[in-house]
Amino acid sequence: MDIPYVVHPRPDTGLYNAKLGIWLFLASEVMLFGALFSSYILLRIGAPAGTWPHGLLNIPIGTVNTLVLITSSITVVLAWASLKLNQFDRFKKFQAATLILALMFVGIKSFEYHDKFTHYEVVMMDGNVADGHLVEKTDEHVTLKHVQVFPLGEGNAWDHQGEHKEELRIERSQIKKMENYGPWHNTYLAIYFTLTALHALHVIGGAIVIGYLWGPGSKMWKTDPERFTNRIEVSGLFWHFVDLVWIFLFPVLYLL
Amino acid sequence: MQSTTAHTDHAVAHHTDPGFWRSYIFSTDHKIIGIQYGVTALIFLLFGFGLMMLMRWQIAYPGSPIPFFGALLEKSLGDVASGGIMSSDLYNAFGAMHGTIMVFLAVVPLAFAAFGNYVVPLQIGAVDMAYPRINMVSYQSYVIGGVIMMVSFFIPGGAAQAGWTSYSPLATSLSTQGQTFWIIGMVFLITSSLLGAVNFIATIIQLRAPGMTWMRLPFFVWAQFVTAFLLLLAFPPLEAAAVMQLMDKLAGTSFFLPTGLAVGSGALAEVSGGGSPLLWQHLFWFLGHPEVYVLILPALGIVCEIIANNTRKPIWGYKSLVYSVLAVGFLSFIVWAHHMYLTGMGTAISTFFQTTTMIISIPSVVILTCLFISLWGGSIRINTPMLFALGFLPMFGIGGLTGLPLGLNYSDIHLHDTYYVIAHFHYVVAPGTIFGLMAGIYFWYPKATGRFMNEFWGRVHFWLSLVFMNAIFQPMFVQGMAGMLRRMVDGGVNYSLAKVGQDAIGGLSDQMIGLNSVISIAAWCLGLAQIPFIINFFWSLTHGKKVESDNPWDSTTLEWQTPTPPPHGNFATAPHVYRGPYEYSVPGESKDFSPQNQPV
Numbered sequence: 001m002d003i004p005y006v007v008h009p010r011p012d013t014g015l016y017n018a019k020l021g022i023w024l025f026l027a028s029e030v031m032l033f034g035a036l037f038s039s040y041i042l043l044r045i046g047a048p049a050g051t052w053p054h055g056l057l058n059i060p061i062g063t064v065n066t067l068v069l070i071t072s073s074i075t076v077v078l079a080w081a082s083l084k085l086n087q088f089d090r091f092k093k094f095q096a097a098t099l100i101l102a103l104m105f106v107g108i109k110s111f112e113y114h115d116k117f118t119h120y121e122v123v124m125m126d127g128n129v130a131d132g133h134l135v136e137k138t139d140e141h142v143t144l145k146h147v148q149v150f151p152l153g154e155g156n157a158w159d160h161q162g163e164h165k166e167e168l169r170i171e172r173s174q175i176k177k178m179e180n181y182g183p184w185h186n187t188y189l190a191i192y193f194t195l196t197a198l199h200a201l202h203v204i205g206g207a208i209v210i211g212y213l214w215g216p217g218s219k220m221w222k223t224d225p226e227r228f229t230n231r232i233e234v235s236g237l238f239w240h241f242v243d244l245v246w247i248f249l250f251p252v253l254y255l256l
Numbered sequence: 257m258q259s260t261t262a263h264t265d266h267a268v269a270h271h272t273d274p275g276f277w278r279s280y281i282f283s284t285d286h287k288i289i290g291i292q293y294g295v296t297a298l299i300f301l302l303f304g305f306g307l308m309m310l311m312r313w314q315i316a317y318p319g320s321p322i323p324f325f326g327a328l329l330e331k332s333l334g335d336v337a338s339g340g341i342m343s344s345d346l347y348n349a350f351g352a353m354h355g356t357i358m359v360f361l362a363v364v365p366l367a368f369a370a371f372g373n374y375v376v377p378l379q380i381g382a383v384d385m386a387y388p389r390i391n392m393v394s395y396q397s398y399v400i401g402g403v404i405m406m407v408s409f410f411i412p413g414g415a416a417q418a419g420w421t422s423y424s425p426l427a428t429s430l431s432t433q434g435q436t437f438w439i440i441g442m443v444f445l446i447t448s449s450l451l452g453a454v455n456f457i458a459t460i461i462q463l464r465a466p467g468m469t470w471m472r473l474p475f476f477v478w479a480q481f482v483t484a485f486l487l488l489l490a491f492p493p494l495e496a497a498a499v500m501q502l503m504d505k506l507a508g509t510s511f512f513l514p515t516g517l518a519v520g521s522g523a524l525a526e527v528s529g530g531g532s533p534l535l536w537q538h539l540f541w542f543l544g545h546p547e548v549y550v551l552i553l554p555a556l557g558i559v560c561e562i563i564a565n566n567t568r569k570p571i572w573g574y575k576s577l578v579y580s581v582l583a584v585g586f587l588s589f590i591v592w593a594h595h596m597y598l599t600g601m602g603t604a605i606s607t608f609f610q611t612t613t614m615i616i617s618i619p620s621v622v623i624l625t626c627l628f629i630s631l632w633g634g635s636i637r638i639n640t641p642m643l644f645a646l647g648f649l650p651m652f653g654i655g656g657l658t659g660l661p662l663g664l665n666y667s668d669i670h671l672h673d674t675y676y677v678i679a680h681f682h683y684v685v686a687p688g689t690i691f692g693l694m695a696g697i698y699f700w701y702p703k704a705t706g707r708f709m710n711e712f713w714g715r716v717h718f719w720l721s722l723v724f725m726n727a728i729f730q731p732m733f734v735q736g737m738a739g740m741l742r743r744m745v746d747g748g749v750n751y752s753l754a755k756v757g758q759d760a761i762g763g764l765s766d767q768m769i770g771l772n773s774v775i776s777i778a779a780w781c782l783g784l785a786q787i788p789f790i791i792n793f794f795w796s797l798t799h800g801k802k803v804e805s806d807n808p809w810d811s812t813t814l815e816w817q818t819p820t821p822p823p824h825g826n827f828a829t830a831p832h833v834y835r836g837p838y839e840y841s842v843p844g845e846s847k848d849f850s851p852q853n854q855p856v
Contacts, residue, residue, distance in 0.1 A: 001383050001825035005462050017386045017462050024454045028492045035493035035539055039500065039511065042535050051530075184508035187530040191511075194503055 007227045022234045026241050043187045053188045055158045062254040065108045072101035073243045076236045083229040095214045102207040119181040131157035143169045202242045284388035290374030297366035304357035307350045314342040315747035316776035344745040348417035355420025360445050367554035372480045378815035381465025381831040386458040394451035401444030408437035424512030424536040428504045429519040439498045446491045453488040467833035474813045474837040479557030482585035490546035497539035512536045541592035549588045555692025559645045565811050566642040567634025570838040573626040580619035587616040597665040606665045613663035640714030644695035655683030676736025679729045687725040706820045707800030713788040720785035727778035731771040738768045747772045810849045
């Protein structure tokens with residue numbers, strides 16, 4: 001029993017099965033991320049005026065990560081084109097570059113996450129708020145660096161850019177409430193972490209598939225080169241989609 | 257060519273006997289997967305109905321121990337059923353799980369996945385689904401989701417209690433982890449639907465036999481095609497919502513938790529706030545409403561096949577049916593907020609959704625009308641599948657028409673959240689969809705097994721089901737219009753005139769409360785009426801009347817032009833299609849049916 005159009009396109013649709021399948025899957029992915037983007041819009045317009053955070057993320061780092069991902073989109077196309085030109089070695093090189101870029105993206109993203117998880121907002125007994133990055137945390141005291149101090153109720157840290165202390169040591173007895181900038185801190189961070197983590201999972205998933213097809217899966221080149229090329233095309237389509245999501249995420253979360 | 261060798265190896269591998277596990281448990285054959293889905297879904301259907309039969313005792317006789325089953329519940333679930341009495345926590349859990357199981361584990365898998373898997377590739381003349389292994393994973397993912405849902409009954413605190421709609425903040429603030437299980441279970445079920453949907457669409461687009469043009473597709477295939485698109489595009493937003501609710505539950509976010517939220521004792525909840533409860537409802541109903549059409553369209557498709565076959569004439573208005581089902585599919589994405597008139601989302605938005613809701617009733621009525629007119633002038637052959645199909649038409653009609661007052665936002669103010677709503681959507685899904693599915697089971701059973709189900713007991717099953725279904729749901733319209741709210745653990749006793757005073761507005765008369773036990777007795781009788789079906793289903797496997805040909809109903813569509821039961825790979829010779837799907841009683845032909853693969 002042979003299922004038709006596994007490798008060659010059906011004449012009237014112009015598609016082989018897997019290519020149609022990935023497009024359908026991507027349509028559902030559009031709905032998934034679309035729902036999250038819609039939620040972002042709803043939460044943002046629902047927030048009281050002036051409370052939506054700005055400048056919490058590092059724009060240069062985000063820009064670098066955007067470039068990393070765009071470059072990987074190019075290498076993934078070149079890898080597929082190399083197979084079409086029957087140049088397996090070039091495919092190997094380009095796809096290796098894709099994998100390294102994917103790894104770089106995830107690495108930079110982890111650095112950004114770490115930065116947020118060590119960023120603390122400390123409400124003190126004297127009615128002030130200290131906002132900075134953690135240096136040290138013991139049972140007696142907490143030390144923060146690059147600290148902004150401002151009275152509670154007078155906006156948030158991002159309203160007080162500029163004046164800051166290099167380092168501040170706060171006794172535990174002076175602390176009323178202390179919370180880092182995790183997803184629990186406010187709805188902006190909640191949607192930031194949810195969207196970017198879901199996106200990162202897509203990057204990792206895509207990299208695993210691309211890695212498999214680069215490593216053990218590439219044996220198929222010898223037995224069924226056309227089908228192998230199709231697989232690279234399909235995984236490449238997914239990879240482009242993942243890039244595209246980031247192209248939307250970057251301005252929405254970093255710039256706007 | 258190198259690919260040919262790979263394929264030949266593949267084919268050879270299938271000719272060797274793959275053994276029990278590969279044939280029946282980890283099969284990639286669409287027919288086996290269809291049967292797996294069917295049997296699993298029927299078990300869930302019975303289980304979900306069982307939950308409701310237990311709840312009906314609590315509604316009819318609040319606070320009194322459930323006979324026999326009460327002891328069983330106490331033994332298996334502990335304190336929530338102490339003394340065999342259903343506690344309000346257990347009632348809520350059963351209510352939430354009844355809805356979840358019926359929709360996501362019973363009716364959708366049966367209507368879409370079971371019938372779709374078994375019948376669609378056969379009807380389009382394909383050897384299998386486009387992605388057989390993904391098909392297998394889809395079924396396995398469904399089973400895992402089902403197991404997670406079942407396990408949640410036994411965890412401390414019990415299963416999810418916030419209704420099948422799982423509205424936040426209620427769902428997030430309940431102390432049981434049942435909601436977490438529910439969300440994770442749903443993620444597996446959504447994955448299953450998604451893989452299935454991609455597979456069906458690709459199969460229908462790519463694997464149609466030569467000559468099987470779009471306008472020669474049987475209507476059932478069209479219905480499944482549209483259903484697959486609904487699942488593909490409507491489920492992901494619920495998945496997004498589920499992820500966010502999970503974050504609210506586990507990571508302490510506030511997607512759906514507003515500022516100033518107070519729970520339990522009235523103290524402010526320890527959350528950052530800023531979220532929107534309405535957001536959950538929008539995302540949920542963005543799935544929830546297309547889901548209604550996911551429940552109904554496959555049944556319409558089945559009924560259409562059976563009516564064409566048993567009236568022995570072409571279906572009336574085939575093209576109207578096709579365009580209407582496409583219109584329904586599209587419109588079903590823009591009616592969701594008619595579930596939310598009372599949330600305070602604003603009158604302008606209500607008006608928009610009221611308008612689209614009225615518009616979607618037009619193609620729905622076109623479909624039903626085409627099916628009714630198809631009966632006109634036919635020499636109707638009555639058998640069990642046809643009885644169920646005929647029963648479907650008025651039942652679905654009642655369900656649909658009673659939906660109109662709910663779709664208009666003024667009348668919805670009175671009817672919202674009452675038993676009227678319950679009666680309305682159960683008419684659509686229970687005597688509607690489930691009758692359609694039963695018709696399908698009786699109709700395709702001979703193809704799958706080579707034997708008929710028993711005709712006499714089939715008719716007994718039909719007539720008893722018809723009577724008791726109506727005995728259950730008609731009184732609910734009356735209760736709902738009298739103002740009885742749904743989801744009340746005491747069956748409304750606390751709102752009875754005796755409790756609230758004779759002059760109170762909206763108090764429930766003894767008559768209304770009394771209907772509770774009438775409905776409950778009818779529900780238990782409906783349960784008994786399924787026994788003939790269950791016995792018939794298994795007994796006929798070995799003792800049913802054998803079919804005398806591969807096409808025992810003298811049908812035109814391709815699934816009957818195969819050996820019985822169809823082997824792996826389906827067709828003895830690759831079919832070529834020359835005709836439309838319903839060429840019955842063609843003038844000048846020797847027989848009253850002309851199969852699609854018979855040359856013109």
